[in-house]
Structure formats: structure tokens, C-alpha cells
Amino acid sequence: MCGIVAALAARNVQGILLEGLRRLEYRGYDSAGVAVLNAAGQLERQRAVGKVAALEAALGQHGLPGHVGIAHTRWATHGKPSEANAHPHRGGHALAIVHNGIIENFEPLKRELEADGVIFESETDTEVVAHLLDRAFLEQGDLLTAVQATLAQIDGAYALAVMHAGAPREIVGARKGSPLVVGVGIDESFIASDALALLQVTDRFIYLEEGDVVRLSDARGIEVFDADGQSATREVHTYVHGDGAASRGDYRHFMLKEIFEQPAVIAATLEGRLGAGRVLEASFGAEAKARFAKVKQIHIVACGTSYHAGLVARYWLEKLAGLPTQVEVASEYRYRDVVVPPDTLFVTLSQSGETADTLAALRYAKTLNYLGALAICNVPGSSLTRESDLSLMTQAGPEIGVASTKAFTTQLVALLLLTLSLRPERGDDREAALVQALRGLPAVLERALEMDAPIAALSEAFAEKHHALFLGRGTQFPIALEGALKLKEISYIHAEAYPAGELKHGPLALVDADMPVVAVAPNDELLEKLKSNLQEVRARGGELFVFADAGVALQAADNLRVLHVPPIDEILAPILYTLPLQLLSYHVAVLKGTDVDQPRNLAKSVTVE
Numbered sequence: 001m002c003g004i005v006a007a008l009a010a011r012n013v014q015g016i017l018l019e020g021l022r023r024l025e026y027r028g029y030d031s032a033g034v035a036v037l038n039a040a041g042q043l044e045r046q047r048a049v050g051k052v053a054a055l056e057a058a059l060g061q062h063g064l065p066g067h068v069g070i071a072h073t074r075w076a077t078h079g080k081p082s083e084a085n086a087h088p089h090r091g092g093h094a095l096a097i098v099h100n101g102i103i104e105n106f107e108p109l110k111r112e113l114e115a116d117g118v119i120f121e122s123e124t125d126t127e128v129v130a131h132l133l134d135r136a137f138l139e140q141g142d143l144l145t146a147v148q149a150t151l152a153q154i155d156g157a158y159a160l161a162v163m164h165a166g167a168p169r170e171i172v173g174a175r176k177g178s179p180l181v182v183g184v185g186i187d188e189s190f191i192a193s194d195a196l197a198l199l200q201v202t203d204r205f206i207y208l209e210e211g212d213v214v215r216l217s218d219a220r221g222i223e224v225f226d227a228d229g230q231s232a233t234r235e236v237h238t239y240v241h242g243d244g245a246a247s248r249g250d251y252r253h254f255m256l257k258e259i260f261e262q263p264a265v266i267a268a269t270l271e272g273r274l275g276a277g278r279v280l281e282a283s284f285g286a287e288a289k290a291r292f293a294k295v296k297q298i299h300i301v302a303c304g305t306s307y308h309a310g311l312v313a314r315y316w317l318e319k320l321a322g323l324p325t326q327v328e329v330a331s332e333y334r335y336r337d338v339v340v341p342p343d344t345l346f347v348t349l350s351q352s353g354e355t356a357d358t359l360a361a362l363r364y365a366k367t368l369n370y371l372g373a374l375a376i377c378n379v380p381g382s383s384l385t386r387e388s389d390l391s392l393m394t395q396a397g398p399e400i401g402v403a404s405t406k407a408f409t410t411q412l413v414a415l416l417l418l419t420l421s422l423r424p425e426r427g428d429d430r431e432a433a434l435v436q437a438l439r440g441l442p443a444v445l446e447r448a449l450e451m452d453a454p455i456a457a458l459s460e461a462f463a464e465k466h467h468a469l470f471l472g473r474g475t476q477f478p479i480a481l482e483g484a485l486k487l488k489e490i491s492y493i494h495a496e497a498y499p500a501g502e503l504k505h506g507p508l509a510l511v512d513a514d515m516p517v518v519a520v521a522p523n524d525e526l527l528e529k530l531k532s533n534l535q536e537v538r539a540r541g542g543e544l545f546v547f548a549d550a551g552v553a554l555q556a557a558d559n560l561r562v563l564h565v566p567p568i569d570e571i572l573a574p575i576l577y578t579l580p581l582q583l584l585s586y587h588v589a590v591l592k593g594t595d596v597d598q599p600r601n602l603a604k605s606v607t608v609e
């Protein structure tokens with residue numbers, strides 16, 4: 001989604017702004033722009049449709065030097081991708097603003113401004129804010145007060161940064177419903193929608209809270225004001241993941257790097273959370289033990305890949321902890337009249353912690369009679385973790401590829417920790433065995449990654465296809481769903497997933513030589529049933545690709561290709577079998593020449609409804 005970078009420094013900030021935009025490219029966008037106050041104190045702006053490289057080309061050799069500047073990558077919501085709709089937007093000739101989110105009451109405000117003679121250059125909701133701000137600045141003569149007065153007039157979600165030629169050594173930022181961080185430098189300061197954008201200049205960040213307004217100025221440094229306009233103190237956090245996460249290293253794509261990082265980030269997610277033979281439930285927060293003891297049911301809500309992690313967890317929570325569990329996509333949950341049985345724990349799953357539908361679902365859930373809200377999330381300081389009673393952070397580190405990989409498997413690990421923490425028979429042999437298996441998981445995943453070359457060879461059979469079917473049973477059904485989602489997202493091949501037992505109730509009609517069928521077949525209690533389902537496919541001339549446990553007696557034959565996956569405890573199998581499916585979609589996409597890390601039409605963190 002949209003990205004914001006802003007800088008106030010004694011040095012020329014153009015390079016910092018452009019590098020920040022490049023670092024935000026992964027979020028998905030369609031145009032980019034930058035504005036600075038030049039040496040003469042005048043506002044200058046350049047915008048371009050397409051990638052940041054197109055903006056750099058438009059800037060030319062001379063560029064836009066300046067010591068104060070704001071920049072943006074836009075993902076169109078109001079108005080098509082065009083130079084006129086790209087940010088920064090101007091209010092008059094002296095004010096520039098960049099904005100993420102949506103201003104819900106922009107239409108009546110726009111009508112009022114037009115009636116007063118304001119001429120709009122764009123179709124965006126943001127430009128309305130630009131003109132309101134410009135007026136407020138003329139009245140108040142102070143940028144901070146102008147921003148506070150304008151925010152009082154607008155409804156919706158925003159993160160924004162504003163500068164004005166009349167306040168030449170200041171930038172004001174604000175957040176409500178969309179993330180914004182302040183980068184703390186030495187005698188310089190920055191604002192961005194994601195800390196990653198600023199790691200080239202600082203590793204110290206303030207994560208703004210809902211309703212905060214921040215002023216960066218030479219005169220007073222960084223000042224934060226809360227939603228009531230009162231001066232507020234916000235902690236400065238040091239970013240611990242290092243800057244390496246933002247670079248591809250020797251990998252051709254971020255997605256491949258992130259697939260290969262999984263053993264390490266799963267080890268990091270487990271670190272400090274396993275005791276001798278048991279999960280340490282304090283990992284979920286000091287209050288977790290008391291709350292967990294009361295839980296009788298679970299509701300899990302998430303979107304996309306995170307939703308698939310929830311579907312796996314349902315099998316675990318029911319089988320291992322005996323807890324009735326519902327899993328639902330957030331965009332449906334938030335508009336349902338949800339009935340909450342007594343002692344139900346509400347759980348959200350989100351890589352970013354800023355997904356608009358998931359956040360809205362949490363806010364709705366908080367009005368209902370839940371025992372409490374737990375967030376499993378990958379981004380420290382995100383809205384979801386701040387607004388939940390309990391949280392568990394996955395330690396996947398920044399995920400840059402738009403298609404989620406390591407965030408998903410670390411969520412699965414966190415959900416298994418949750419399941420074990422909720423079992424009535426805490427500390428028994430079953431828990432000890434699973435804790436032992438979890439400790440060994442990173443090594444098994446390393447071995448699964450050795451399948452990379454054979455999977456790359458296998459992917460050739462998919463490159464010319466237009467459709468694919470994924471099958472699994474039990475916990476492998478959500479893994480099949482996730483495999484199909486990955487293939488769709490990055491290779492644009494239409495893929496569907498079914499519980500294998502459902503094949504004969506309809507989808508079997510699709511099976512022919514042009515429809516590759518992928519099946520995940522660990523050595524579990526449903527294996528024999530799955531094998532019968534695979535025979536149904538073979539009997540219809542379908543081409544089968546099976547990822548199977550080495551101990552499964554399945555002989556490769558015409559139209560049946562088998563790739564062996566290392567043996568593993570049946571409970572952990574969904575985590576392991578995810579990896580070959582990720583690799584398959586990756587290699588198919590590479591063969592098809594698509595933009596693997598930034599697939600068309602998609603954005604990393606979906607902060608609009």
C-alpha cells in the first residue's frame with residue numbers, strides 16, 4: 001500500500017527520500033513523488049507514474065536538492081494511477097502533503113471548498129486535506145495548530161506528513177488508523193510509514209500512537225502530542241533486526257530469501273518460549289496464565305495467508321486442546337452479528353498488524369463479550385498488538401516479498417505454542433514430545449529446502465498451464481489452500497484448493513491432462529483415504545504431483561510424479577509441507593517471468609478496507 005518518507009536535516013535530503021521510497025517499493029504502489037523546500041525556500045515537486053526509477057528519471061541529473069522534504073509511493077484508491085493523482089499534493093503554492101489511508105468525508109468537504117472557489121488538480125481525497133490545511137495555516141500562522149485544526153474536520157484513516165514554505169524548518173506528521181514512525185537521528189529527524197524506509201539513516205524509532213501528532217523542527221527537535229493535543233512522551237525503540245533484512249543479498253528475489261530464512265526465523269520464534277518439556281505460557285504476556293485457564297472456546301479472525309494459518313490451528317486446538325474453534329476471514333466477521341459463547345478467547349493473526357479488516361474485526365470484538373483478545377503478529381508496536389490484551393510476536397523479521405512465506409510458518413509455530421499452552425493436560429508426555437519435535441523443526445526444514453532443485457525442475461510442467469488444483473486432507477487442506485494462493489498471486493495461474501475428499505462432489509469434472517493436480521501427502525491417519533482420492537484423479541487422466549513422506553508407498557508412474565519430503569511428527573507436518581509448495585509457486589513464477597516480489601495489483605500491508 002502507500003508509503004510515506006519525510007526528512008528534516010542539515011544535509012540534502014533528496015537521496016534519503018528516494019532511498020526510503022525504494023525500500024517501501026515492496027508494499028506495492030503505482031506512482032511516486034517527492035517535494036522539497038529548495039535553497040530559496042520555495043516548494044518544488046516532482047511526480048511520476050510507475051516505479052521509483054521512473055521518478056528518478058523524471059528528476060534528472062539536477063534533481064530536487066533541499067534540506068526539508070516529503071515523499072510518497074501511491075496505491076490508487078480515489079482516482080486512477082496518474083501523475084495528477086500522485087502525491088505529494090499541494091494546497092496553494094506553499095504547502096505539500098503526503099497521505100496514506102482514506103478520508104471518508106472528503107466529498108462534502110470538497111463541495112464546500114469548490115463552492116469557495118478552490119480549483120482541484122486531482123481526483124484524490126488527499127487534496128481536500130491539502131486545501132483545508134493551507135487555509136488553516138493562513139489563519140493560524142502555525143503548522144502544528146493548522147494540522148490539529150484540520151484533523152478535527154476529517155473522518156477516516158490516515159497517516160500523513162506535511163510541510164509549508166511558511167514554516168521552513170518544520171515537518172508535521174499525524175496518524176490515525178494507519179502506521180507512522182518517527183526516525184530519531186543526530187540533529188536530524190525523519191518520518192515514515194515503516195521503519196524499514198529509514199534504516200539507512202537511523203535504527204532509533206518512536207512508534208506513534210493512535211491520534212498522535214508529531215512536529216519535527218530545528219527549534220524544538222521531536223515533539224509528540226496526543227489525540228487531545230497534550231504534549232506526550234513516547235519511548236524511543238532501537239530496531240533490532242539490522243538493515244540486512246531490507247536487502248536481497250545473493251538471492252534473486254526477496255521471496256526466495258524469505259523462504260530460505262524459515263529455519264532461522266522459526267528458531268528465533270521458539271527462542272525463550274520452550275522450557276524443559278513444556279511451552280512457557282508467559283511468552284503470551286504476564287496475564288496469559290490466568291486468562292488461558294478460563295478459555296472454553298476460540299474465535300480466530302484474519303485475512304489471506306494469515307487466515308490459512310488460523311484454519312490449521314483449528315485442527316490443532318480441537319485435537320490437542322479439545323477447544324471448539326471457529327476461524328473466519330476478518331472482512332466477513334466484522335459485519336456479522338457474532339454470537340460469543342461464554343469464556344471465548346478472540347485471536348487475530350496478522351503479519352503486519354495493520355490490516356484494516358483485521359483491525360476493524362478486533363475493534364468490533366472488543367465490544368462483545370470475549371474473555372480477551374490475543375494478537376499473533378510480526379510487527380512490534382503495530383496497531384493490532386497495541387489494541388489487544390495479549391500478544392505474541394513472531395520473529396520472522398521484515399517480510400519484503402508481497403507474497404507471505406516466513407510470516408505464515410512462524411504464525412503456525414506461534415499457534416502451536418498457543419495450542420500447547422491451552423491444553424488441560426499441561427506438562428504431560430505429549431507436550432514434552434511436541435516441544436522436542438519443535439526444537440528439531442528448524443533442522444528438518446533445512447532438509448526440506450534441499451528439495452529446491454528438484455522442485456525447480458518440476459515447475460516446468462506448470463509454466464504453460466492456465467489452471468491447477470491443490471488437494472490435501474486434515475491440516476493439509478489449509479496448506480493446499482495456501483499453496484494455491486501462492487501460485488495465483490505470483491504466477492497468475494488460476495489455482496483452487498479442495499479437501500481431497502470433496503473432489504468427487506464436483507471439481508473432478510475439471511480434471512484432464514491440462515489440469516495439473518498437486519497433493520500433499522504426509523504419513524498421517526488420512527493417508528489411505530488421500531491415496532484413494534488420488535486414484536480418482538489418475539483414472540480421469542489427470543497429471544498428479546505429490547509431495548509425500550518418504551515412508552509413503554507411492555511409486556512414480558506415468559502421470560504421477562512423487563517428491564519425497566523428510567519425515568516429521570504428524571502435528572508439525574503442515575509447517576513442513578508449506579515449504580515445497582512455496583518453492584513450487586516461486587519457480588513457476590520465475591519461469592513465467594512475472595514480478596515475483598511485487599505481483600500485479602497486490603499490496604503488502606492492506607491498510608484500506
Ligand code: F6R
Binds near residue numbers: 305353354402403489
Ligand atoms: C498473501 C498475503 C496476504 C496477507 C493478508 C493479510 O501472500 O500476504 O493474503 O496474508 O493481506 O495480511 P496480514 O497478515 O499482514 O494481516
